[in-house]
Amino acid sequence: MDNQMVNILLVDDREENLLALEAVLTSPNYRLIKAHSGSDALKCILREEFAVIIMDVQMPDMNGFETAKMIRKREKSKDVPIIFVTALSQTNENVMQGYSVGAIDYIIKPFDPTILKCKVNGFVSLFLNQKKVEEQAKIIIARTRELEEANQALKKNEEMLEALVIKRTDELTTINHKLLESEEKYRRLVEESPEAIILTKQSHEKPTFVNQTAVKLLKAASKEEVQNRSLFDYVHPEDHNKVRRIFLENREGHNIYECRILTLNEEILHVEVKSIPFDYQGEPCLHILVRDITELKQSREYMHQTEKLTVVGELAAGIAHEIRNPLTSLKGFTQLLGDKIDSNQDYMDIMITEIERINTIVSELLLLAKPRKLDFKELNIGIVLKKIITLMEAQANLYGVKIKCNDCEEIPSFIIHGEENKLKQVFINLLKNAIEAMQEGGEITISVQRREKDVEIKFIDGGSGIAPEVLSKIGQPFFTTKEKGTGLGLMVCYSIVESHQGKMDIDSKSGEGTTVSILLPLYQTKENEIEYTT
Structure with a gap:
């Protein structure tokens, strides 16, 4: 994607200006498309996708501001960066009008070729990065769809398992002569379950039974190691109050909730818990199903974070007219002098550097020279x-x-x-x-x-x-x-x-x-x- 050819639209009613822009921006990675009016530009945008638009402000038929407004109204081009190029003085009124119709930046003629190329390169990089994000988003959406399908399948299996377990539990309480045979079938089913199964009395915090899946989930060496601890030893401290409250409310009906657990090697896992009350030998008990959803939550969080990756950079628009206008003239004439054969290039470079330094100082001084009331x-x-x-x-x-x-x-x-x-x-x-x-x-x-x-x-x-x-x-x-x-x-x-x-x-x-x-x-x-x- 880094070597992908991108389109750049150049809009100016004067051919010599278009040729100048073309000469500065010529690159094997750029496809430069020229438009001689606002109407031509709108037609080009209907046919092609552009990484950036460089447009003159003053044009017959339809000026740059009017053209930019039309571009922003179209869904296909509403987010394309627009750089205005103008030979007029950059007044606050023109600046605000330009930004109000969607401009990203202003460049005053005659412009510095290096600055223009750097800005265009920056917008092209943003465009290519956006394409990468869109491709990644498609991959994530596909992966999410697969996970959701897998989740649905797991839920169906869970419902089937729950029905089987309850049925077997009822059989154990009502048919004593088949107790041993039914218990063996139940244990085999429970042990091979893809979910952790825990049985406990409602009056005790220690489990009376855990399946092998629970042992693996909690990173224990044996069932005894799990059963010798309180269930709340495995609950994350910040979720204790929530889980205790649900335990107290769980006497009348089943609950489904999410919480965090701590394994014996101090790993934190996100789990979905389904607890079902039932009576066993005349004593109220809880049948607890625990499903590890750590990977699912991580995938959802990753997708959520990816959606936030589309970041739009804002360029500061404050201009100190009384200083920057003469600085522009000084810089332009200094650069012209630097092109003469008999000029001292070292002196010219120093003068250009110092002019740029003055411009930087003015920008930072504005923060101190024009204090405003802070919105706390x-x-x-x-x-x-x-x-x-x-x-x-x-x-x-x-x-x-x-x-x-x-x-x-x-x-x-x-x-x-x-x-x-x-x-x-x-x-x-x-x-x-x-x-x-x-x-x-x-x-x-x-x-x-x-x-x-x-x-x-x-x-x-x-x-x-x-x-x-x-x-x-x-x-x-x-x-x-x-x-x-x-x-x-x-x-x-x-x-x-x-x-x-x-x-x-x-x-x-x-x-x-x-x-x-x-x-x-x-x-x-x-x-x-x-x-x-x-």
């Missing part, structure tokens, strides 16, 4: 961290870094009052710094602990660490140890944490890694919280 809500800090871990794992893998995450499903419910997107920005920034600091790869550990009325989040990396003289300057604007950094990233992090009435500290030693601690006030906590370390 109740947040589960554990859920926010799990989302960030999932988001950053791919980038960490590229650097050979593993984000350590143990018992992810058991994150305590630490509730704070804050804005989710701002806190995500802090956590992403800190994880990126930790990943980039570990040039040789390694492990990043995240820990969450309660500190009286606060919650403490730690990001611990095994990187090269920070010297004391450098550590004292971390967080100051424009101070950075990165070659292309601005020094504003950590300053923004400090600002966001302070706006949440929190505190951020950095502890580091050269050659021993870095620990960043964030302390945030708890808004609401549940009782009996436990320490959680990912």
